[in-house]
Amino acid sequence: MKRSGMTLLAFLLAASLLFDGCSGLRSIREDSVQENLPQIDPEAGTARDFTATMYYWLANEPYLVPIRHSITVGSNESAEDAIVRTLLSGVPPLAENVKNAFPEGTEALDITRDGSILYITLSEEYLDDSGLRDETENAEQLLSKNEITQEVYDARIANATEALYIQRRAGLYAIVNSITAYDPSVRVMLSVNRKGVGAERLRYDEIGIVNTGEAASSLLEPMEFQDGVIATPDHIVECIFRRMQRGEFEMIYELFAETENGGMQKPLYADFEEQLSSLGRLASYTVHSPASQNAESAFVAVDLELVDATGAVQRITGAQLELKSEGNIYRVSFHAFLAALSETKVQAEDSEPQNGGAA
Numbered sequence: 390m391k392r393s394g395m396t397l398l399a400f401l402l403a404a405s406l407l408f409d410g411c412s413g414l415r416s417i418r419e420d421s422v423q424e425n426l427p428q429i430d431p432e433a434g435t436a437r438d439f440t441a442t443m444y445y446w447l448a449n450e451p452y453l454v455p456i457r458h459s460i461t462v463g464s465n466e467s468a469e470d471a472i473v474r475t476l477l478s479g480v481p482p483l484a485e486n487v488k489n490a491f492p493e494g495t496e497a498l499d500i501t502r503d504g505s506i507l508y509i510t511l512s513e514e515y516l517d518d519s520g521l522r523d524e525t526e527n528a529e530q531l532l533s534k535n536e537i538t539q540e541v542y543d544a545r546i547a548n549a550t551e552a553l554y555i556q557r558r559a560g561l562y563a564i565v566n567s568i569t570a571y572d573p574s575v576r577v578m579l580s581v582n583r584k585g586v587g588a589e590r591l592r593y594d595e596i597g598i599v600n601t602g603e604a605a606s607s608l609l610e611p612m613e614f615q616d617g618v619i620a621t622p623d624h625i626v627e628c629i630f631r632r633m634q635r636g637e638f639e640m641i642y643e644l645f646a647e648t649e650n651g652g653m654q655k656p657l658y659a660d661f662e663e664q665l666s667s668l669g670r671l672a673s674y675t676v677h678s679p680a681s682q683n684a685e686s687a688f689v690a691v692d693l694e695l696v697d698a699t700g701a702v703q704r705i706t707g708a709q710l711e712l713k714s715e716g717n718i719y720r721v722s723f724h725a726f727l728a729a730l731s732e733t734k735v736q737a738e739d740s741e742p743q744n745g746g747a748a
Contacts, residue, residue: 437462441472444566444619445480445487446559447718449552449640450628452620453562454487454717455570469507472567473497485716486643490560492517498582502575506611507568510580510588515560516595524549554597561596562618569614576611622679622687622712622719629721630674630691638662646715649722656723668730669695669703680709687712687719693730705730 438461444453458481462471477497479489494514501508528545531537537545565577580588590608593599625644632641638661645655655661672694679687689712693705708729712719 436464439468441468441567442570443472443476443481444563444570445476445484446490446556446563447620447628448486448488448643449555450620450624451555451558451618452624452628453559453566453618454620455566456481456484456487456717467500468571469502469568470497470500472571473500473509473564476563476567486718490556490563491515492556495560499588505575506578507575508578508580509564510582512582513584515557515581516583518553521549521553551597557596558598558618561591561612562615565612566614566618569612573614576613578611579609620718622682623676623689625712625719626689626691626710626721627676630671630676630693633665634671634674638665644718644720645723645726646713646720648715649711649713649725653724661723664727668727669697672696672702682719685714687714708732 438459440457440459442455443458443460444455447454458475460468460471460475462468466474474497477491477495480487492514494512494517496512496514497509498512499508499510525546528537528542532539532542561579564579568577569575579591581591582588592607593609594607596609629641629644632638639658642658642661645661647655649655656664674694675692677690677692679689681688689710691705691708691710693708695703695705697703710729711722711725713722714720
């Protein structure tokens with residue numbers, strides 16, 4: 390019995406030491422967990438897809454077209470990185486009426502977020518002006534040979550400069566709107582890596598914006614979502630009349646719908662230009678906000694002054710233009726466009742004697 394009691398005591402002592410040892414190991418493990426280790430992103434190292442609204446340049450116009458687009462985020466980039474990379478790579482497959490706003494070779498050299506501001510640095514190709522320089526050189530040669538007048542020369546340079554600024558603003562606003570549509574809490578600050586200088590903030594004059602004194606400096610400030618640059622129905626109509634006033638019919642052919650109610654087709658370009666030209670010279674126009682708009686169609690009211698071949702002025706007030714949703718944008722129904730202007734013109738002419746004659 391005595392020996393048995395000693396054995397039991399030894400067993401209890403060993404067990405106590407063993408449990409103390411386990412307790413000590415558990416304490417060390419718990420202390421290691423409490424160290425300030427970095428948080429691990431569960432998606433780090435894996436690619437993933439998401440759908441975002443991206444903004445692309447309405448070809449040659451100062452507006453953007455929103456397009457829902459599936460984007461793949463690489464294992465080594467953020468969603469913002471992927472959005473900018475996707476924009477710089479060009480337009481999505483099958484997208485209509487839009488083009489790449491960035492000169493070939495433009496890259497995003499750095500994308501960094503600091504608080505609520507996303508800093509983006511583009512490569513120097515963003516400021517490429519080779520198109521303007523080529524147009525200037527060609528126009529100078531023609532002017533020196535007296536093949537064009539000084540007035541024509543000035544107009545060509547002005548148009549080429551405007552086209553350059555429109556493209557640069559389209560690229561800027563495409564990045565700003567695509568990023569802030571994805572994350573409304575951020576503002577975007579754009580810089581350009583200038584050759585021999587390094588990253589510098591973009592200046593307002595480099596995108597054709599005149600500082601009216603409202604901006605604190607000549608440098609671009611962080612930007613939020615820009616509502617005014619989206620291609621709404623009234624903006625589409627404004628583009629059409631602005632180009633018509635300049636006689637640039639080829640620039641607006643794609644802004645008219647291919648088909649319209651009743652199955653009527655848009656005419657071939659030669660007939661298209663002839664019929665628009667027959668309306669007369671567009672002296673002035675006013676475009677009003679859409680009177681109605683849904684996912685399929687919209688109606689926009691316009692006031693016009695047309696001058697015919699004899700110099701007579703026809704005033705058109707409140708003509709309702711029909712647009713239909715087609716190819717990512719609202720496009721004007723061509724035959725309904727002609728009918729609306731003709732019908733409104735006849736009504737105006739019939740009512741003139743009752744109002745004491747033409748103004």
